[in-house]
Amino acid sequence: MRDxxxxxxxxxxxxxxxxxxxxxxxxxxxxxxxxxxxPERFFNAGVAEQNMMSLCxxxxxxxxxxxxxxxxxxxxxxxxxxxxxxxxxxxxxxxIVSVGGGVAYxxxxxxxxxxxxxxxxRVLPNMLIAAPGDPWETRACLRYLIDNPGxxxxxxxxxxxxxxxxHVPEVSPxxxxxxxxxxxSTSAIVTTGATLAIAQAxxxxxxxxxxxLYSLPLWGMRQKQYQAAQVEQFQRVVTAExxxxxxxxxxxxxxxxxxxxxxxxxxxxxxxxxxxGKVGAQSTLNALGGL
Amino acid sequence: xxxxxxxxxxxxxxxRMVHRARASHIGSALSIxxxxxxxxxRVLRFDPAQPAAPDRDRFVLSKGHACVALYAALAEIGCxxxxxxxxxxxxxxxLMNHVSHHVPGVEFSTGSLxxxxxxxxxxxxxxxxxxxxxxxxxxxxxxxxxxxxxxxxLMFAAxxxxxxxxxxxxxxxxxxxxxxxxxxxxxxxxxxxxAFNWSVVxxxxxxxxxxxxxxxxxxxxxxxxxxxxxxxxxxxxxxxxEVLWHYRNPDDGLLDRALKDxxxxxxxx
Numbered sequence: 001m002r003d004x005x006x007x008x009x010x011x012x013x014x015x016x017x018x019x020x021x022x023x024x025x026x027x028x029x030x031x032x033x034x035x036x037x038x039p040e041r042f043f044n045a046g047v048a049e050q051n052m053m054s055l056c057x058x059x060x061x062x063x064x065x066x067x068x069x070x071x072x073x074x075x076x077x078x079x080x081x082x083x084x085x086x087x088x089x090x091x092x093x094x095x096i097v098s099v100g101g102g103v104a105y106x107x108x109x110x111x112x113x114x115x116x117x118x119x120x121x122r123v124l125p126n127m128l129i130a131a132p133g134d135p136w137e138t139r140a141c142l143r144y145l146i147d148n149p150g151x152x153x154x155x156x157x158x159x160x161x162x163x164x165x166x167h168v169p170e171v172s173p174x175x176x177x178x179x180x181x182x183x184x185s186t187s188a189i190v191t192t193g194a195t196l197a198i199a200q201a202x203x204x205x206x207x208x209x210x211x212x213l214y215s216l217p218l219w220g221m222r223q224k225q226y227q228a229a230q231v232e233q234f235q236r237v238v239t240a241e242x243x244x245x246x247x248x249x250x251x252x253x254x255x256x257x258x259x260x261x262x263x264x265x266x267x268x269x270x271x272x273x274x275x276x277g278k279v280g281a282q283s284t285l286n287a288l289g290g291l
Numbered sequence: 292x293x294x295x296x297x298x299x300x301x302x303x304x305x306x307r308m309v310h311r312a313r314a315s316h317i318g319s320a321l322s323i324x325x326x327x328x329x330x331x332x333r334v335l336r337f338d339p340a341q342p343a344a345p346d347r348d349r350f351v352l353s354k355g356h357a358c359v360a361l362y363a364a365l366a367e368i369g370c371x372x373x374x375x376x377x378x379x380x381x382x383x384x385x386l387m388n389h390v391s392h393h394v395p396g397v398e399f400s401t402g403s404l405x406x407x408x409x410x411x412x413x414x415x416x417x418x419x420x421x422x423x424x425x426x427x428x429x430x431x432x433x434x435x436x437x438x439x440x441x442x443x444x445l446m447f448a449a450x451x452x453x454x455x456x457x458x459x460x461x462x463x464x465x466x467x468x469x470x471x472x473x474x475x476x477x478x479x480x481x482x483x484x485x486a487f488n489w490s491v492v493x494x495x496x497x498x499x500x501x502x503x504x505x506x507x508x509x510x511x512x513x514x515x516x517x518x519x520x521x522x523x524x525x526x527x528x529x530x531x532x533e534v535l536w537h538y539r540n541p542d543d544g545l546l547d548r549a550l551k552d553x554x555x556x557x558x559x560x
Contacts, residue, residue: 054410058413081406089400
């Protein structure tokens with residue numbers, strides 16, 4: 001997913017001269033091709049995320065589409081106010097790229113686990129969360145974000161995520177992307193982010209018979225309005241995310257249906273509090289947390 | 292309008308706005324009236340008829356709580372009707388009590404401190420990338436220098452040789468509860484800023500010629516910081532150097548006294 005991001009960004013930067021990449025002293029083995037190809041549009045802001053984020057807002061205010069790249073909590077919680085006041089409030093085209101969603105950096109410990117980032121980003125009114133499910137969705141999301149500049153949060157897996165799709169799908173904010181299933185099904189799993197492959201494995205094991213599988217890679221506060229219509233045809237929906245259950249994607253989804261008119265039964269699969277502070281491989285922690 | 296007249300208008304309008312809205316921060320606004328007047332009357336390439344013109348110089352007010360002074364300056368030079376200043380602080384007014392980018396001529400909304408300099412550095416970097424001749428100016432408070440984000444930005448701007456960036460620190464030596472010295476001392480400020488590889492100059496922040504000269508003293512390859520020595524509440528005898536006027540607003544009687552003081556100090560200047 002990380003490599004798909006960089007390769008797509010390189011291709012887009014060739015035709016979009018306003019694309020700028022700023023990194024917070026992270027990205028070894030990933031960002032070098034961009035730095036080599038576009039040295040005048042690549043900056044390492046150092047280990048200083050607060051400045052990095054306001055700096056990106058300044059660049060964006062002058063016409064750049066800025067990609068601010070770092071790991072998990074550093075470009076989010078570390079500089080939450082800079083994102084809120086400078087990027088989101090001013091509605092500027094800064095894409096915060098957070099590498100290592102969920103417990104992708106499992107062995108690096110809690111400081112590197114992105115367990116509450118959706119919770120932070122989804123309360124910002126202009127922020128579009130882009131949580132692709134596989135490398136193909138990563139390319140699709142990036143193309144969408146470039147074509148529709150604004151505040152956005154691109155949450156990537158670390159590397160090696162399996163391809164669920166076989167081509168770049170069409171993605172649109174708030175719209176479920178069908179991955180597999182039958183038209184007549186009345187049950188669905190809706191995932192966001194790299195949980196897509198996990199949910200696919202659930203289906204393969206027969207855990208959710210009769211469920212269709214959807215990915216929702218683009219969502220946020222302004223996309224709640226599109227959920228009621230899509231849920232209409234289902235009696236049961238299970239949301240899935242590699243984020244803590246509190247205030248995450250599943251919470252957002254239930255809030256989107258909060259008027260109570262929907263008879264759909266919604267349940268959620270997310271990481272439980274068991275994972276807080278635990279160290280282990282991503283698969284180990286996902287299993288511990290209930291995914 | 293010359294800079295002295297503009298400074299006088301900024302002070303008068305600021306006092307009236309704060310009085311009418313029963314708002315805070317008049318001391319901080321009076322502190323920067325002369326700096327704003329010099330910028331808008333003498334320094335900035337800025338056309339009030341086209342406040343978003345691509346070739347304008349950019350000005351960022353980082354100490355957003357002093358916005359009445361900027362609103363007054365922008366109205367007086369013609370960005371929007373002076374009459375609109377009456378709406379300051381009223382329900383749904385675009386003239387909100389911390390500086391708002393919804394006001395013509397305002398580049399950036401601030402209020403939380405420590406955001407203006409990093410943002411201005413981003414603008415300056417964009418200007419460098421695009422090889423643009425315009426300059427970026429940012430006005431900071433001294434208490435604001437407590438914020439770590441400013442020191443991150445100081446390092447970044449110097450590292451990238453942003454000589455199209457000028458920071459002005461309104462060094463009035465008072466914070467919201469006490470003096471700067473008693474809160475988090477900044478000294479030796481000049482040496483600290485020089486050690487961060489900026490070109491540093493000090494000036495009397497109420498002397499228009501000295502300010503103009505200092506702001507124009509940049510060096511190629513180095514961002515410039517002007518330490519402007521100012522007096523909080525400048526021009527109103529009972530407000531000068533008084534922490535009280537960080538938050539308090541004048542009642543009718545004190546407003547009259549303040550306006551007379553301002554007029555008197557202008558005659559003496």
